[in-house]
Amino acid sequence: MLKPETMFDREHEWSELTRFATHRGPQPALGIVSGRRRQGKTFLLDAVCEATGGFYFAATEATEPESLHQLGSALARYLGEPVPRRFAGWPEAIETIMTLGAGDRPLTVVLDEFPYLAKASPELPSLIQRAFDPAGRRHAGAIRLLLCGSAQSFMSKLLVGSAPLRGRASLELVVPTLDYRLAREFWEIDDLSLAFLVNAVVGGTPAYRREYTLGDTPADREDFGPWVVRNVLNSSRPLFRESRFLLAEEPELRESALYHGVLAAIAEGNNTRGGIASFLGRKSTDLGHPLTVLEDVGMIAREQDAFHARRSTYRITEPLLTFYYAIMRSEWSDLERPGHATEVWERSGPTFASQVLGPHFEQLSRTWCRWYAAPDTLGGRRTHVLSGVLPDPAGKTGHRLDVVVFGRDAGGAERILAIGEAKNHAVVGEKQVNRLDRIRDLLVQRDPRASRQIKLLLFTGYGFTPELRAVADSRDDVELIDLERLYRGD
Incomplete structure (x- = not known):
């Protein structure tokens, strides 16, 4: 299948998804798609459904009855039925989904934001497991079921250990952020020094290029500071609160003050466990759980020292988070008042160079x-x-x-x-x-x-x-x- 002309790069992801979706055979197949928010997963999956005539359902954070009602309405629209389907529970809904296909012609079915569904109905992975067991598959069509989600820790646990779906998936695709070279192309910046500056602030998240800035790109090096002021430090723009939302959207990050503190410590250069503990005024042994959780959700990475097998350092993986904790968090009260962003940016120059640009260039x-x-x-x-x-x-x-x-x-x-x-x-x-x-x-x-x-x-x-x-x-x-x-x- 031809990749949509409006889709930038994602050659590998498109190839894997279309191979999965068009695989011939009478048996159903399960795929897992994950990745951090704003990377274009929904765009990818919606495009696959559009190209294959598949069924796409985007869940919302809702109760089980409401989710089933939304699914029934979406399915009726897809099938051209005049009234919504009514499901007594998820067993009936999954059975209906698994029998949508006719013969051995593959049919793509996407359940996007799957963690929302599983949060309200914890038995859902087990029900899907049953549908993919030998007894369940005898009654199923050639369904290509894709479960997608942005809650990294939840999605990564779907297929590990004794999880119900362990061994059932034929595809496990992680949609990454664009690396710095692709990000420059995506932002269409010819000046390499300017491309580096922009990447140090917003990284390679596609949504930040279009939806979050309305296509606003710095005109040149002199426009970089004003661009930061009008897009990132501007309390009326979505990038202003994006870093806080990234933490709030992760269900695993319950003790938010501690996680904010850990990220702030790393952003300020305290990148060892001992350094983070000293910054927070806690014991090093107290940090095992929050560091592991932040790793699991993909916000930090632990890297071994080249010369000490037992020594590790931590770094923040999302540039916008580094920028927030290094520049914005301590200036939040001033930034929330209109007219102060330029002043904050001007006095943050040394911090931006040492805590944002320096570590980013090394990486x-x-x-x-x-x-x-x-x-x-x-x-x-x-x-x-x-x-x-x-x-x-x-x-x-x-x-x-x-x-x-x-x-x-x-x-x-x-x-x-x-x-x-x-x-x-x-x-x-x-x-x-x-x-x-x-x-x-x-x-x-x-x-x-x-x-x-x-x-x-x-x-x-x-x-x-x-x-x-x-x-x-x-x-x-x-x-x-x-x-x-x-x-x-x-």
């Missing part, structure tokens, strides 16, 4: 190494990319590395391919390459995974000195990566 540098850099650039094929702090007992200090690229040798043993430093708002020169030279020497002495062949990577969003460019031209082990290479090269 983009690691993303580039993981997915876009060529093997020749990294000194081999990478397996994973981390950051870390290398201890230096002799110097009684630790050396932070923004990028550590790992691969494997011919025998399968892990080795370090490259190390790197990322500086967004500084001209990078010989001082930085000399630092990496010293760290590499230390690594060779201390880590059996290291060798003299480790590549040295220098990232900048600002520029390189002529002296450093001359060094890079004369050495095969030094790679310079600017915004042009981050966005368009390998």
Whole structure:
């Protein structure tokens, strides 16, 4: 099936959904579609139903009788019946859905916002399980049932452990946010430095480009600040409260004050469990549950230190959340009063540079190494990319590395391919390459995974000195990566 012309990218997602929806065979099939809110899941599923003549039902937060009434009304409209279907309960509704298809012609059925239905009717997954068991399938048509939801923790648990639907699904599709390269294309921004600035604030969520800003894109670098003021710091625009809504919409986040505190601590640079605990004035052991829940709902990611297996750091995965906790939360009372947004933005410049742009540029540098850099650039094929702090007992200090690229040798043993430093708002020169030279020497002495062949990577969003460019031209082990290479090269 042809992908709709209005759909940006999503080639993989469209391919998987259409393969599932058009699979020939008399037996029913179950698919699970999840992903954070505002990523275009509904648009995708509605388009699949439109292309296949399927039935799409979007649930709302309602009681069981109301949900069944809404389903009956939607089904009657789909079938061209004059009066709504009336269901005595979900067993009857599921039985009706499973017998919609005729013969072996596949029919797509989408139950969107499935967590709303299951919240009011906890037995629903078990009823669907029964419909897909051998006895239930004998009476079912060639239904291609897709359950979709944005509650990440709930959707991820549908198919794990002893969950009723474990082993029943033929598709488990997660719709991700657009990465920084795709986001630039989606926003249609040619200026790479401007694309980076916008991505650092709103990330790759498609809805923020159109619905939430009405297509308002910064005209140039000078318009970036005014764009933030009129779209993100403007209390009359939906992006202003979006970060708060993201937390409120997750059913797992019950003790909201604690979760807000954890995210605020990470946004301010306290990215270890001990640092977060100190920021909140709590014991480190008290944070296990909230950190796990925030990971489960996809708001933070835990990343292992490159040199300490037992040490981890946390980062916020949604740029808009980082921007909110770094810039907006402490200024909320001023921002709610019209006319103060420009003043808040002007005094937030240093914080924006250090707590938003700096960490975001480091993450983009690691993303580039993981997915876009060529093997020749990294000194081999990478397996994973981390950051870390290398201890230096002799110097009684630790050396932070923004990028550590790992691969494997011919025998399968892990080795370090490259190390790197990322500086967004500084001209990078010989001082930085000399630092990496010293760290590499230390690594060779201390880590059996290291060798003299480790590549040295220098990232900048600002520029390189002529002296450093001359060094890079004369050495095969030094790679310079600017915004042009981050966005368009390998």
